[in-house]
């Protein structure tokens with residue numbers, strides 16, 4: 001039966017992949033914001049790398065940042081402002097020892113990996129320390145970071161290898177960690193360091209080549225009816241033992257241990273008696289290889305652990321699929337698998353080959369892996385040391401649950417093709433309607449952050465903001481109550497939850513459906529809700545994107561454009577959003593794309609112009625929302641086809657934007673020429689002034705290009721909106737910034753599309769509608 005399963009796998013895989021191409025799963029961000037240094041404040045220091053550990057100390061007004069050989073204390077409000085730093089380097093001797101064991105110079109440095117706040121306000125820091133992990137205490141006094149040089153052994157708390165993933169949390173004074181505790185990285189452990197140290201068994205049935213992702217505490221003893229204990233949850237991936245797949249198959253897991261676990265008396269001495277694990281599924285497409293968990297974020301309602309939800313990002317483990325997904329898991333659903341589910345048990349078949357199947361025999365009492373609760377106490381068992389051997393032996397050999405943990409709604413909240421997801425955090429914010437929305441910020445392999453919200457079961461990606469250039473993967477995400485912090489190998493960036501000012505028009509502000517942003521009618525600006533004047537008339541329409549609430553806009557100005565007979569011309573029309581569809585109309589008739597009329601993502605290209613191309617061109621942008629289709633006239637052109645050799649009518653050259661461009665280019669070239677001339681004369685290269693003709697020629701060429709540039713400027717400068725059936729309209733955008741160059745990076749303007757022509761064309765329909773089966777408003 002098993003070979004059959006494997007065959008099915010492969011037979012179904014291509015099928016799944018083809019289905020996938022047409023599935024509505026792929027969400028597209030409404031806007032793509034290219035890299036710009038004003039997207040966020042950046043911190044990085046010359047010669048320092050790997051800014052991947054962060055600790056937020058709101059009490060001190062600090063963001064602590066751990067990098068290679070350095071720890072920084074940065075101003076929480078402006079991380080470019082370094083308050084203090086401390087360096088922690090390896091000694092020459094340590095480095096020599098490390099390199100002599102075959103590691104390279106770069107690896108044999110001290111990568112700061114652990115940063116936790118202690119009960120007493122100090123911090124606990126660990127670094128890889130040239131494959132010899134060490135921990136220390138650190139405090140911040142009188143504006144200075146101070147390391148105490150305690151040099152505690154960091155084995156099992158911090159990885160040896162800086163490239164290895166690990167996880168740890170500090171609860172009160174106790175560190176829980178999941179990492180490898182030897183040089184080779186072959187002894188993975190989940191351990192509690194003090195007061196009574198305890199860890200996992202070195203057995204592949206417990207941890208099999210794991211990659212540790214994240215840990216979280218759940219205060220489950222609080223108001224527990226069964227006298228339950230607090231628990232620590234751990235997410236990780238490991239090589240599956242339960243499938244016989246011909247190659248290694250990675251599965252995602254959640255494990256948990258009880259806080260009060262002291263280990264067993266004889267069996268499982270100083271080992272967890274409560275280590276249970278289960279598979280975590282994020283079913284992106286059935287019959288595909290399981291998706292691999294990359295990060296989680298625990299979100300809880302204040303003071304109620306039962307409300308806690310783990311948001312997790314997953315990526316595909318197949319090279320052929322570039323899908324990433326977000327799945328959300330209720331802690332109650334995870335708990336139920338552990339407390340009520342069946343166990344898996346290994347059975348040896350024929351040739352000493354081990355298969356894991358559901359255990360259907362008797363389960364001893366107290367239930368293996370359960371925390372000490374009232375039921376156990378009634379049996380006279382008040383601590384794990386009292387547990388009977390039968391229970392302990394059972395759990396030692398069967399830590400894996402049979403049932404897998406399924407996400408809320410049994411499907412992902414969000415699926416996206418392209419750049420892989422790396423990290424996630426979730427922030428809840430109150431919108432103008434008084435409702436609270438969960439906003440997901442997702443870091444990617446390409447150094448961008450996606451911002452997504454679920455509006456009444458419909459997933460909407462508001463924007464994708466490029467934070468790092470070059471495109472380094474986001475390695476850590478944190479937030480304070482107003483700001484997002486992201487770290488990569490190259491630096492750390494601080495970004496506000498929203499930059500509402502990027503929307504220049506009311507319509508764009510409303511269609512953005514950003515819970516942090518509102519349109520203020522009084523000042524005619526898109527502003528952050530929390531800073532809005534409550535007396536102002538504010539517009540926000542999150543679910544419907546109802547843009548009819550917006551005031552009418554001015555009509556767009558017509559740009560005169562001339563092209564020679566047989567010449568080429570490009571009419572600019574920057575798209576207003578990735579979800580908008582662009583149409584061209586010539587003299588009120590739709591203009592289809594043809595070899596001579598090429599409709600590009602941001603313009604119309606007319607090749608080999610003929611007399612019939614004379615006319616009035618309008619570029620329309622169509623964007624849908626729940627309250628209808630909105631058509632915007634983005635640009636309007638009056639095109640004239642001139643005969644070469646005949647002089648153009650004077651106004652075509654003396655009026656409009658071409659004149660200014662001509663003047664600027666002539667002035668620029670004149671200055672350039674003067675400088676060149678001066679330099680050449682100075683250097684003695686040129687005995688006589690000469691190349692004026694060439695300059696004038698260049699000026700003419702510039703002249704031909706000028707109307708196009710002016711058109712681009714105008715298209716943005718007079719972006720206007722007209723609703724179907726409504727005549728009146730008004731200018732909504734003043735795009736001054738875009739006029740000087742087509743390079744949006746220099747102005748902080750939002751550029752859209754970015755994708756190849758045609759790629760986004762098909763994506764007019766709304767992104768996937770994902771459902772979750774409860775009523776929560778993620």
Ligand SMILES: *[C@@H]1O[C@H](CO)[C@@H](O)[C@H](O)[C@H]1NC(C)=O
Pocket residue numbers: 049050111162163489490
């Ligand atoms: C540290 O950063 C450098 C530079 O980006 C990178 O090449 C290297 O892989 C990073 N090292 C680790 C351990 O992440």
Ligand SMILES: *[C@@H]1O[C@H](CO)[C@@H](O)[C@H](O)[C@H]1NC(C)=O
Pocket residue numbers: 058481482530
């Ligand atoms: C953010 O938190 C700080 C304290 O941590 C508080 O003083 C401030 O008012 C908060 N700001 C907002 C917008 O909630």
Ligand SMILES: *[C@@H]1O[C@H](CO)[C@@H](O)[C@H](O)[C@H]1NC(C)=O
Pocket residue numbers: 566608610
């Ligand atoms: C341009 O169009 C004319 C007819 O309008 C045609 O004769 C000529 O071959 C075309 N030129 C090119 C390069 O396609």
Ligand SMILES: *[C@@H]1O[C@H](CO)[C@@H](O)[C@H](O)[C@H]1NC(C)=O
Pocket residue numbers: 558559560638655656
């Ligand atoms: C465009 O040309 C028309 C006449 O053909 C003229 O009335 C109008 O003012 C011109 N517009 C601009 C912006 O130059």
